[in-house]
Amino acid sequence: MSDRDDRRAETLEAASTGGLSRDRPPQHLVVIGAGIVGAATALEAISAGFRVTILEPGEPGGEQSASYGNGCWLSPMSVIPPAGPGLWKKIPKFLMDPLGPLAIRWSYLPRAAPWLVKYLLAGWTEAKVEAAARALRPLLVGAPALHKALAERAGVGHLIEQRGLIYTYENRGQFESEAMAWRIRRKVGIEWLELDADEMRQREPELDRRYTFGALVEEGGHCRDPGSYVAALVAQAVAEGAELKRAAATGFRIEGGRLRAVTVEGGEVAADKAVICAGAYSRKLAAAAGSPVPLETERGYHAMFPNAEAGPRTPMMPYDGKMSITWTDRGLRCAGQVEIAGLEAAPNWKRAEILRDHLLRSFPNLKPGEVKVWMGHRPSMPDGLPCLGPSAASHDVLLGFGHGHVGLVGGPRSAQALVSMLAERVPPVPVEPFRPSRFA
Numbered sequence: 001m002s003d004r005d006d007r008r009a010e011t012l013e014a015a016s017t018g019g020l021s022r023d024r025p026p027q028h029l030v031v032i033g034a035g036i037v038g039a040a041t042a043l044e045a046i047s048a049g050f051r052v053t054i055l056e057p058g059e060p061g062g063e064q065s066a067s068y069g070n071g072c073w074l075s076p077m078s079v080i081p082p083a084g085p086g087l088w089k090k091i092p093k094f095l096m097d098p099l100g101p102l103a104i105r106w107s108y109l110p111r112a113a114p115w116l117v118k119y120l121l122a123g124w125t126e127a128k129v130e131a132a133a134r135a136l137r138p139l140l141v142g143a144p145a146l147h148k149a150l151a152e153r154a155g156v157g158h159l160i161e162q163r164g165l166i167y168t169y170e171n172r173g174q175f176e177s178e179a180m181a182w183r184i185r186r187k188v189g190i191e192w193l194e195l196d197a198d199e200m201r202q203r204e205p206e207l208d209r210r211y212t213f214g215a216l217v218e219e220g221g222h223c224r225d226p227g228s229y230v231a232a233l234v235a236q237a238v239a240e241g242a243e244l245k246r247a248a249a250t251g252f253r254i255e256g257g258r259l260r261a262v263t264v265e266g267g268e269v270a271a272d273k274a275v276i277c278a279g280a281y282s283r284k285l286a287a288a289a290g291s292p293v294p295l296e297t298e299r300g301y302h303a304m305f306p307n308a309e310a311g312p313r314t315p316m317m318p319y320d321g322k323m324s325i326t327w328t329d330r331g332l333r334c335a336g337q338v339e340i341a342g343l344e345a346a347p348n349w350k351r352a353e354i355l356r357d358h359l360l361r362s363f364p365n366l367k368p369g370e371v372k373v374w375m376g377h378r379p380s381m382p383d384g385l386p387c388l389g390p391s392a393a394s395h396d397v398l399l400g401f402g403h404g405h406v407g408l409v410g411g412p413r414s415a416q417a418l419v420s421m422l423a424e425r426v427p428p429v430p431v432e433p434f435r436p437s438r439f440a
């Protein structure tokens, strides 16, 4: 029996236990969007016995997707939502400094204002931040192992590594200035090792000496090339029977509360179920399914040195740069920055230059050479939690987007949760905090 026959046999087995009957033809699921969330959902759905069509106008895992150029971190400790208590005091600075780590474009402020208000309110108190962390932790815990299994299924297991992740600080005082975040991490079960100056030097000999304190989270992992990884997952889904259609979804034909078809330009794809996984581009589709949600894009950038000759041994995030630094198969990548400027505005490449310059300051042996830059769109909900659940118009259409800063790490478990809901099984994590109607 070939691997593929094995997989088909497993799929039939799953279908018999997953709420889908052997006697009826498999239900047809349309997955809209082939970033990490859509790709993982497609594979999970095949395992559960669905017939799957993936709609994606671009390359799966291509440069148009956030999943292509992100920081590569599989960080189960990324449970702290972006907004915290007192952030409102910094809003004038965010507006005045277009190159700060978080910037809001004046011209976009009127459109972003309602989202910003919800964003500030979501992190108004420590209790709210802790509640978000408690909701996110089950979605992220164990993520490197889940990714490893998915990657191995697609024949690219080497792209997933678990060597820990380090936060670096110039001194312990900087670490203590983030006490609330670390306190909450501790409460939700995250552990870390504290590294003093000597330990830092031994572990990271090329790191600039100004960093004298580190927090190493050993459960963290990383992906060596998220774009290729997502492309491989989609190719695997196709090898296991999914159809990949190069088209953009435009809406839904829903009759009597039941999905009949997903519409695309000039036609439609008949479907029993659909999941919207179009990342930052999901807002209109969600509204078309009766669920207008406050989805915004937090634009981010990366700068990558394809020929770097110095860098970290373990992926790291310097406190003063607020960016991840990770070796990838395409070079040494630093990724970060948050810019609230919408989906249409041209990139401000100065922001990628800031990342590049900070990387050069962090690794003095790194020579300025060829640098590749990229800008992408985090799909961000105000509270830092994704939307995972049924739309208002039909239980056949699920929302599966809004992962903000944690879409890569959170992709596989989100996929499991979505497919459980589609198959009317109990999800593997509590999904109530992710219900799409929470801002209604």
Ligand SMILES: Cc1cc2nc3c(=O)[nH]c(=O)nc-3n(C[C@H](O)[C@H](O)[C@H](O)COP(=O)(O)OP(=O)(O)OC[C@H]3O[C@@H](n4cnc5c(N)ncnc54)[C@H](O)[C@@H]3O)c2cc1C
Pocket (backbone or CB within 6 Å): 032, 033, 034, 035, 036, 037, 038, 055, 056, 057, 058, 059, 060, 061, 062, 064, 065, 066, 067, 068, 069, 070, 071, 072, 073, 074, 075, 247, 248, 249, 250, 277, 278, 279, 280, 281, 282, 298, 299, 300, 301, 302, 324, 335, 336, 337, 376, 377, 378, 379, 400, 401, 402, 403, 404, 405, 406, 407, 408, 409, 410
């Ligand atoms: C700079 C930066 C650094 C980051 N670092 C990390 C990190 O280290 N770890 C982490 O976990 N997360 C990180 N993230 C966040 C993470 O990349 C995203 O949360 C995640 O990639 C979102 O995945 P997605 O599948 O929802 O969306 P995407 O990857 O954006 O994919 C959406 C897909 O939908 C397609 N699409 C759009 N419209 C339609 C339509 N109408 N019909 C069909 N398809 C459509 C798009 O072409 C795209 O391919 C980072 C993000 C950025 C920008």
